[in-house]
Amino acid sequence: MCGIAGIFYREKNRPVNAQLLANMAAIQHHRGPDGFGVEVMEGQGVGFSHARLSIIDLNENRARQPFRSADESLLLAHNGEFYDYQRIRTDLTSRGARFATKSDSEIILHLYPRFGMEETLRRLRGEFAFALYDAKEDALHLVRDRFGIKPLYYHMSDTGVVFGSEIKVVMAHPEVPRRFNNEGLLHQLMQVMVPGTTPYEGIHQVKPGHIVTFRRQGLGYQVEDRPYWDFEFPEADFHKGPKDEAESIEAVREGLTEAVRLRLEADVPVGCYLSGGVDSCSILGLSAAMRQDPVKAFTIGFTDKAYDETPIAQEMAAATGADQDILRLDANQLYGHFEKTVWHAERTIYNTLAVAKYLMSQHVRDAGYKVVVTGEGSDELFAGYPSFRRDLFLHGLDDMDAGERKRWESMLGESNALFKGAMLAEEEHDDLYLTDRVGFTPSCLQPWLSCEDTARGVLNQDRAALLADYKPGFAIAEKLDRTKLDGRHPLDRAQYVWSKTMLEGQILTWGGDRVDMANSMEARPAFLDHHLAEMATRIPPLHRIKDRKEKYVLKEAMKGLLPKTLYEREKFAFMAPPATINKDKWNAMMALADEHLSESAVAESGLLDAAAVKGLIAEAQSDNTARARKVQLDAVINHMLGVQMLYRHFVSTDVPALAEAKAKELGWTAEANIKAAG
Numbered sequence: 001m002c003g004i005a006g007i008f009y010r011e012k013n014r015p016v017n018a019q020l021l022a023n024m025a026a027i028q029h030h031r032g033p034d035g036f037g038v039e040v041m042e043g044q045g046v047g048f049s050h051a052r053l054s055i056i057d058l059n060e061n062r063a064r065q066p067f068r069s070a071d072e073s074l075l076l077a078h079n080g081e082f083y084d085y086q087r088i089r090t091d092l093t094s095r096g097a098r099f100a101t102k103s104d105s106e107i108i109l110h111l112y113p114r115f116g117m118e119e120t121l122r123r124l125r126g127e128f129a130f131a132l133y134d135a136k137e138d139a140l141h142l143v144r145d146r147f148g149i150k151p152l153y154y155h156m157s158d159t160g161v162v163f164g165s166e167i168k169v170v171m172a173h174p175e176v177p178r179r180f181n182n183e184g185l186l187h188q189l190m191q192v193m194v195p196g197t198t199p200y201e202g203i204h205q206v207k208p209g210h211i212v213t214f215r216r217q218g219l220g221y222q223v224e225d226r227p228y229w230d231f232e233f234p235e236a237d238f239h240k241g242p243k244d245e246a247e248s249i250e251a252v253r254e255g256l257t258e259a260v261r262l263r264l265e266a267d268v269p270v271g272c273y274l275s276g277g278v279d280s281c282s283i284l285g286l287s288a289a290m291r292q293d294p295v296k297a298f299t300i301g302f303t304d305k306a307y308d309e310t311p312i313a314q315e316m317a318a319a320t321g322a323d324q325d326i327l328r329l330d331a332n333q334l335y336g337h338f339e340k341t342v343w344h345a346e347r348t349i350y351n352t353l354a355v356a357k358y359l360m361s362q363h364v365r366d367a368g369y370k371v372v373v374t375g376e377g378s379d380e381l382f383a384g385y386p387s388f389r390r391d392l393f394l395h396g397l398d399d400m401d402a403g404e405r406k407r408w409e410s411m412l413g414e415s416n417a418l419f420k421g422a423m424l425a426e427e428e429h430d431d432l433y434l435t436d437r438v439g440f441t442p443s444c445l446q447p448w449l450s451c452e453d454t455a456r457g458v459l460n461q462d463r464a465a466l467l468a469d470y471k472p473g474f475a476i477a478e479k480l481d482r483t484k485l486d487g488r489h490p491l492d493r494a495q496y497v498w499s500k501t502m503l504e505g506q507i508l509t510w511g512g513d514r515v516d517m518a519n520s521m522e523a524r525p526a527f528l529d530h531h532l533a534e535m536a537t538r539i540p541p542l543h544r545i546k547d548r549k550e551k552y553v554l555k556e557a558m559k560g561l562l563p564k565t566l567y568e569r570e571k572f573a574f575m576a577p578p579a580t581i582n583k584d585k586w587n588a589m590m591a592l593a594d595e596h597l598s599e600s601a602v603a604e605s606g607l608l609d610a611a612a613v614k615g616l617i618a619e620a621q622s623d624n625t626a627r628a629r630k631v632q633l634d635a636v637i638n639h640m641l642g643v644q645m646l647y648r649h650f651v652s653t654d655v656p657a658l659a660e661a662k663a664k665e666l667g668w669t670a671e672a673n674i675k676a677a678g
Contacts, residue, residue, distance in 0.1 A: 002052050002065070003031030003517075004077035004152075005169045006131050008140040008214060009045035009160035010221065016040045016047035018670035019663070023656070024172045025049040026663035028165055030344070031079075031517045036666075038673040039066040041075055045160075046133050046140065048077040053370065053520050054268070064676065069109045070098070073135045078105040079165050080128030080150045081524065083262040088123060108132065117141060117211065121228045125262070125530065129206070131163060139215045146229045147377070147528045148208030148504035151513055155203050156221065161214050166514075167346045170203055171650060172659035177201055178651050180643075182463050183470055185607060188348045188646075189455035189639045190472060192448040193505040195479040199347065199643075200650070208504050229530065231499045232484055233492035233537045243540045245553075251535050252382075252557040259529035260286040263373045270371045271296035271364065273523070274317060274324065276309030278555055278566060279375025279384070281316045283526055285561030287373060288320035297322040298364050298372065300356050302577060303330045315563045327363045329356050331579070335588035338638075339645050344518035345510035346650070348642030350635035351578070352585075358515040365519045376512055377527030380495060380503050381536040382551040383544040386424055387443035388494055392545055395440050395490035425450050426628040431473035434497075437480055439490065441473075442497045447632065449473060454636055458612040476501065491541040578634035580620045581627065589637065593617065596644040605647040608640060616640075 005024035007016050018038050025036045032051030040047035050065035066077040082088075085104035088111070093099070097110040108130065111120040127149035132141045142163055144152045154163040155176045162173045171178050184199030193199075196207045206212050209229040215222040260283060264270050272284045274297040287295045297317050301310040310326055317324035334352040341358045342349065349355075364372060379385050383392070425446035434441045434449075441449070452472055456464055480500060485493050508525075516523040526532075539553055546552035555562065579585035595601065597617070602610040619625055620633040663669065 002050055002079045003028035003165040003169065004048065004050055004065075004079045004129070004131055005164040005172075006048040006077060006133075006140075007046065007160060007162055007173065008133065010158065010216065010219070012043065012045040012138075012216070014045050014160075016045065018047065018673065020173065021047050021049035022668045022670055022673060023659035023663045024164060024169050025051045026666050026668045027172050027655070027659035028169050029662060029666060029668075030520055031165060033520050035064060035676070036668050036673065037064045037066055037676070038670060039068060039075060041072075041133065041135065044133070044135060044138075046075065048075055048131060048133070050077050053517075053522065065105065067101075067106060067109055069113070074109055074112065075133040075135075076105065076108055076130060078108065078128065078130040079152075080130070080145065081126045081522070082107060082124055082128060083126045083265070083529075105130075117143075118228060121211075127524070127528070129165065137215065139213055142206050142212045142214075143228075144206040144208055144210060146209045146530045146533075147231070147499070147508065148205075149508055149513060149525060149528060151509065152206040153198065153203055154206065154212065156214070156223070157202070158220065161221070167198060167200060167203055168650065168655055168659075171200075171655040174656040176203070178655060180607065180647070180651065182467050183475065185463065185643060186452075186455055186459065186467055186470070187472060188643050189458065189636065190448050190451045191348070191350045191506070191635060191639065192445055192472075192476065192501055193347070194472075194475045195500050195504065199646070208500075230481065230484055231496060231533060231537070233488050233496060235487045236489045236492075237487075238538070239489055239540045243543065245543055245556075248539045248543045248553045249556045252539070252553050255529070255532040255535050256282065256526065256554075256557070257286055259526040259532050260373060261290060262529070263524040263526050264290060266371050268370050269296070269368070270373060270524075271298060271367075271369045272322075273297075273360075273372050273374045274299045274313045274322070275375070276312030276316075276566065277375060278551055278558065278562065279378035279527065281313075281375075281562055281566055282378075282554065282558040283373050283375050284316060284320055284322060285558060288322060289561070294321050294323045296367070296369060297324045298360060298367075298369075299324060299326045300360050301326050301328040302356075303328065312563070312566055315565060319563055320561075325363070325367060327360055329359060331582065331585035331588045333359065335579075335585065335592055338592060338641065341510070341515060341518075342642050342645045343649050345514045346646070347505075347510060348639040348646070349510045350638050352638070354510040354515055357511060358518055361516045361519040361521040361523075365521050370520065371522045371524065374512075374523045374525050375527065376507055376523075376525040377503075377533075378551065378554060380499055380507075381527055381533055382539075382554045383491060383495060383541070384551045385444065385498070386550075387446075387498075388491060389545055389550055390424065390443045391440070391494040392491045392541060394443075396541060426626075426632070431477075433471060433474040433477040437477040437482060438485055438493050438497060440493075442494045444494065444498045444502055445476070451632060451636060454616070454632070455639075458608050458616055458636070458640060460606055460609055463607070464609075489541050491544065492537070578631050579637070580630035580634040586621070589641075590617075592641055593637070596641050596648075601644060605644055605651075607643050607647060613640060 021038045032053045034054040035052045038049045048066040082104040092110045129150040129152035181201045213224045299313045341355045429446040429450040431441045543553045579589040599610045
């Protein structure tokens with residue numbers, strides 16, 4: 001896992017500044033503190049840089065990126081891990097390939113010339129983002145893994161393309177603008193983003209499972225953005241008729257076992273994250289079964305017992321003989337590191353779970369670990385969130401009799417009461433555009449879409465006026481591929497929408513890569529192995545959710561590894577306690593508000609309306625405000641703090657100067673790069 005950056009100028013004869021590339025590597029030093037590299041292809045108007053975190057092939061001189069092909073026609077910068085790469089290397093060697101390193105990254109330079117991009121990607125397994133320049137085609141390819149586990153951003157202008165693993169890396173180029181766009185700002189306050197977008201003008205994401213190709217053409221570029229993989233469910237008819245439950249269970253057991261085995265391979269120690277959920281407990285159980293030595297298990301604990309899962313995590317650790325390390329967090333710790341977390345996430349966060357994850361990755365790194373295997377993705381594959389159960393009940397069980405329907409309604413009412421206003425909307429929210437595209441408005445989006453009026457109300461009035469005709473639901477719906485939704489079972493549609501919105505925009509950003517790599521720590525989500533995912537799409541909906549058991553098929557597959565308490569327990573969404581219902585957290589939140597949401601700070605940024613901000617905080621503090629509304633307002637206040645912090649760090653701050661200063665501090669200079677390369 002690393003950080004990549006690069007420049008592809010429209011004019012081939014425009015020199016690429018090697019020191020600027022070194023600066024772009026330096027500002028993401030946290031992603032790769034073990035070394036850096038810069039490569040400029042003279043006369044091609046292209047150059048890449050790389051900040052390295054050593055996981056595979058620890059020899060810095062040998063495995064130093066960016067890589068060039070033997071014939072000098074290809075330039076590669078790669079971030080991530082390719083699993084099963086040894087088998088691919090063996091096959092390529094038998095075809096005449098000669099490898100210069102032991103790195104997994106190098107396989108691209110041998111796959112691509114032999115098989116082309118599409119077949120290369122079909123053979124790759126893992127989480128990755130890479131840039132490949134092909135001098136023969138005069139084309140730059142930006143590629144992101146199937147689920148978007150690894151980030152990749154770019155900016156295109158009349159003068160060139162600038163890309164990087166993080167937005168701040170792209171902004172380190174002095175020609176890239178640093179300002180919010182109004183639509184992105186509104187979505188930041190609502191939590192849910194439009195797939196492929198960012199809140200910053202002209203800066204885009206490579207979408208998960210996509211290739212964006214830039215070819216020089218005349219006075220500009222020919223740009224092609226195409227998918228190479230999607231999370232695709234079968235037609236609803238596929239699920240009709242009896243299905244063998246035992247076959248589903250065995251398929252999950254085999255698929256997850258293989259995914260975990262591959263992710264335990266590294267040239268450094270590998271630990272596990274452990275909450276009290278079935279996902280991380282399954283990962284730990286399998287890891288312990290495959291290892292001879294005790295697995296290091298890292299657990300987050302909260303001082304608020306209603307949100308704390310450490311008792312079950314301790315039970316699981318004891319059952320597997322794991323060496324458990326518990327990090328307990330209170331309100332001051334969470335809000336004390338809120339701004340730093342936002343700087344790394346580069347987007348707003350609705351819950352301080354992101355801060356907890358940031359502090360945990362720091363703790364893991366301090367304990368001497370660079371790699372952990374995690375449970376992210378399980379809820380996406382096996383319908384673990386309360387919103388999925390709700391959508392199945394409302395839209396996928398039409399043949400249910402009155403008694404059974406009443407029982408399901410009771411289950412929905414009892415479950416996840418703590419998270420009304422965040423994980424579930426307090427009231428039904430029907431969006432015309434999403435209902436047209438999906439068939440209903442997915443429950444996972446409803447709590448955030450229901451924040452639209454509140455978010456618009458706190459916007460700077462001039463900005464709000466410019467958004468009068470903007471429809472957030474329409475913008476999201478337009479990015480969803482109708483061909484992957486039409487004719488599918490309602491539960492499959494709900495899971496597909498989540499994967500395109502909340503998974504990539506939340507779970508894998510401020511809940512994953514960005515807060516993990518903030519402390520140079522690589523997280524490997526085994527459930528997001530695409531072989532496992534493709535199998536999971538074919539599991540019948542009522543094997544995923546059965547009666548009161550969400551992720552039923554997973555629990556049955558892992559039954560022998562899980563403590564009885566966990567096996568019988570319903571899904572409990574892992575999140576930090578909201579500040580609006582916790583006095584200590586509220587005081588810590590308001591300390592930040594005094595600085596970032598003051599009248600002067602709001603006036604300086606021009607993003608929010610000071611009077612509306614004050615009124616919203618008063619509503620959140622009132623004893624007359626319902627609990628679910630307080631939970632919702634907690635999220636909006638966190639978002640308001642976030643946009644103000646983003647303004648401070650990425651708009652009012654001179655990011656190119658910051659990157660230059662960081663490079664000087666580290667000694668990451670063009671001269672140092674030449675010396676290292678020699």
